[in-house]
Amino acid sequence: MLLLQLLVNGLESGFLYALTAVGFALIFGATRIFHFAHGATYALAGYGFILGERLGLGPLASLGIALAAALGFGLFIEGAVYRPIERSRGAFFTLFVAAFGVVIAVQSLLELGFGRSYVVVSSPLSRAVSWNGLYIAPLFWISLCTALLLFGALALFLKLSPYGIALRALADSRFLIRTYGLSERRLARLAFALGSALTVPGAVLGALSTGLTPSVGAHIMLVSLTAAVVGGIGSMPGAALAGILLGLTETLAVDVLDTAWSEASGFVLLFLFILLRPQGIFGAELRR
Amino acid sequence: MPQSHAWPRRPLLAGIAALPLFAIRRARAEEPYVLGTLFPMAGPNAEYGTIFTAGAQMALAHIAEDKMLSRPIVLRAEDSQGTPQGGAVGMSKLVNVDHAIYVLVGFTGVSKAAAPIAARAKVILVNGGGVGPDLAGLSPYYWNVIPLAPDEIRTIVPYLASQNLRRLAFIYINDPFGNGVRQSLKAELAKVGGSVVIEDAILPTDQQFGAIAARIRDAKPDAVYFASYGAQQAEIIKQLRDSGITLPLVTYSGANIPSVETLPEAEGLVLTTQASALSSDDPVTQRFVRDWRAKYGTDPTAYNQNYYNAVRLFALLTASLEKAGKPVNGDTLRAELLARRRFPLVGGEGVFDDLCDISMKIVVNRVEKGKLVPLT
Numbered sequence: 001m002l003l004l005q006l007l008v009n010g011l012e013s014g015f016l017y018a019l020t021a022v023g024f025a026l027i028f029g030a031t032r033i034f035h036f037a038h039g040a041t042y043a044l045a046g047y048g049f050i051l052g053e054r055l056g057l058g059p060l061a062s063l064g065i066a067l068a069a070a071l072g073f074g075l076f077i078e079g080a081v082y083r084p085i086e087r088s089r090g091a092f093f094t095l096f097v098a099a100f101g102v103v104i105a106v107q108s109l110l111e112l113g114f115g116r117s118y119v120v121v122s123s124p125l126s127r128a129v130s131w132n133g134l135y136i137a138p139l140f141w142i143s144l145c146t147a148l149l150l151f152g153a154l155a156l157f158l159k160l161s162p163y164g165i166a167l168r169a170l171a172d173s174r175f176l177i178r179t180y181g182l183s184e185r186r187l188a189r190l191a192f193a194l195g196s197a198l199t200v201p202g203a204v205l206g207a208l209s210t211g212l213t214p215s216v217g218a219h220i221m222l223v224s225l226t227a228a229v230v231g232g233i234g235s236m237p238g239a240a241l242a243g244i245l246l247g248l249t250e251t252l253a254v255d256v257l258d259t260a261w262s263e264a265s266g267f268v269l270l271f272l273f274i275l276l277r278p279q280g281i282f283g284a285e286l287r288r
Numbered sequence: 289m290p291q292s293h294a295w296p297r298r299p300l301l302a303g304i305a306a307l308p309l310f311a312i313r314r315a316r317a318e319e320p321y322v323l324g325t326l327f328p329m330a331g332p333n334a335e336y337g338t339i340f341t342a343g344a345q346m347a348l349a350h351i352a353e354d355k356m357l358s359r360p361i362v363l364r365a366e367d368s369q370g371t372p373q374g375g376a377v378g379m380s381k382l383v384n385v386d387h388a389i390y391v392l393v394g395f396t397g398v399s400k401a402a403a404p405i406a407a408r409a410k411v412i413l414v415n416g417g418g419v420g421p422d423l424a425g426l427s428p429y430y431w432n433v434i435p436l437a438p439d440e441i442r443t444i445v446p447y448l449a450s451q452n453l454r455r456l457a458f459i460y461i462n463d464p465f466g467n468g469v470r471q472s473l474k475a476e477l478a479k480v481g482g483s484v485v486i487e488d489a490i491l492p493t494d495q496q497f498g499a500i501a502a503r504i505r506d507a508k509p510d511a512v513y514f515a516s517y518g519a520q521q522a523e524i525i526k527q528l529r530d531s532g533i534t535l536p537l538v539t540y541s542g543a544n545i546p547s548v549e550t551l552p553e554a555e556g557l558v559l560t561t562q563a564s565a566l567s568s569d570d571p572v573t574q575r576f577v578r579d580w581r582a583k584y585g586t587d588p589t590a591y592n593q594n595y596y597n598a599v600r601l602f603a604l605l606t607a608s609l610e611k612a613g614k615p616v617n618g619d620t621l622r623a624e625l626l627a628r629r630r631f632p633l634v635g636g637e638g639v640f641d642d643l644c645d646i647s648m649k650i651v652v653n654r655v656e657k658g659k660l661v662p663l664t
């Protein structure tokens with residue numbers, strides 16, 4: 001029963017990780033920008049939801065605020081930070097440092113606006129109910145349905161919609177995008193908008209279950225990055241699967257190892273992939 | 289020959305030459321005393337930094353109002369991030385760049401990292417927040433104005449035994465503080481025939497506790513004792529309750545912060561704290577409580593009180609040294625503390641032992657509707 005309970009807990013964490021990691025993978029895959037501030041998008045979305053709840057606007061309007069915060073920030077950083085640096089042929093490291101600065105600025109702004117303490121939205125949805133000795137919260141089913149729905153919708157969008165096909169083309173060759181007269185910039189903005197929007201469900205579910213602090217983005221970024229590498233850089237199905245795998249690894253490790261190894265086990269997984277399968281689960285084999 | 293009224297040349301030149309020396313002496317007399325703070329100001333433990341600093345700032349305001357010292361005091365802040373590494377870096381800067389002579393510190397790991405640096409520079413380090421057992425006598429220049437964890441454990445374990453809660457699940461941060469609490473808890477439990485039936489070491493960065501809840505449910509203990517700090521405490525409480533753990537949750541004074549006490553899931557949480565000073569009728573306490581309520585609209589916490597006391601202690605010691613015409617440094621401050629031992633502080637008379645640690649009464653409380661209600 002303990003193993004089954006850990007499996008349920010692992011899946012619940014894994015769905016949240018997967019949703020955020022897919023957003024990061026989408027942005028990196030399409031634009032090749034290492035969006036280090038992805039965790040800050042998550043934090044802003046979560047705090048946007050909390051703001052709505054504090055103002056008594058109800059869950060739907062709060063969700064709208066979270067979405068607006070994530071989209072606004074994603075488009076802002078693409079247009080005001082990454083684009084000017086890329087225009088002046090800034091190196092990868094310059095982009096990284098700029099994003100790092102933005103993360104710190106966002107954290108400080110959240111501290112000023114909401115204080116430095118832990119915040120959470122209390123909801124009956126996070127309270128587990130016993131089901132044949134297994135404790136499952138309604139949020140588990142919500143996480144599961146949201147993840148499946150969004151991954152399905154994203155897969156269909158990328159496969160069938162002209163914009164989705166263009167996004168995949170952008171990931172393959174920027175030169176071809178220009179040859180076909182498509183706007184590289186508009187597609188990059190679309191990638192940022194979609195990638196940022198994908199943080200919203202995870203952030204809202206996080207605000208309802210684990211709670212948030214202004215520094216929550218750092219942990220989320222670490223998880224997204226690990227999932228993106230394990231899944232195969234730029235591969236969205238890979239990132240989703242790796243996110244779930246990470247959640248399961250962290251939780252199931254508790255059954256066989258000391259609890260202190262829980263978080264480290266995710267990085268052991270990353271290390272093993274780098275050693276044995278550097279291209280990740282679904283990544284293409286590297287050519288020398 | 290008429291007598292010349294001109295000034296003798298040599299004394300005049302000597303006087304002019306000595307003028308800068310007077311200027312330097314005067315400038316030195318107005319040089320401020322530099323106090324440092326080494327608190328977590330960002331990250332998941334930043335709430336403590338805000339609380340600690342607020343207590344120190346109110347003491348500074350009162351010292352200035354009362355004109356207790358001949359020189360002003362300036363406060364230099366360094367962010368320890370709540371980590372030993374941050375503590376060592378911050379302490380080096382406070383000592384070598386800011387030339388602080390008296391530094392306020394919190395957190396066990398930070399204290400242990402900063403204490404050797406302070407001892408080498410003979411700078412006084414005063415702890416009002418960390419409770420790790422090995423903070424007692426860390427160095428001659430390290431003082432505690434807070435009772436340490438063994439005092440809290442010695443109070444809570446007999447209480448739990450009286451409630452027939454002897455088999456405990458124990459969650460602790462795997463750092464010097466958590467390991468110290470673990471040692472004390474096991475030793476005290478053995479005295480009352482109790483034991484730790486399951487223990488989980490966690491990292492300060494851990495955020496998921498659903499798996500631990502599953503393990504606890506499996507082990508069927510009487511209660512859960514956790515030793516963590518900062519935002520993580522609220523995460524533990526919420527996730528244990530959300531996972532269906534209805535057992536009594538027990539902890540130490542680290543949970544005496546608003547974000548924990550006002551958490552709906554923390555209703556019924558049992559925690560030890562130093563005895564409340566709010567009802568004390570001495571003028572120092574009354575003024576502190578009155579001004580605190582006027583400024584913040586809430587009652588001060590024990591941490592606010594401790595850091596107020598730490599700064600007030602500096603002013604009381606320095607005022608004595610100034611009166612005696614002695615220099616103010618780590619050695620003279622320590623000698624003065626050991627010579628006097630008793631000081632009028634918030635909460636009544638503060639009495640220090642040979643290790644420069646204050647002694648205080650510990651009480652067991654329960655969180656009821658966001659407030660602490662004393663049980664003992």
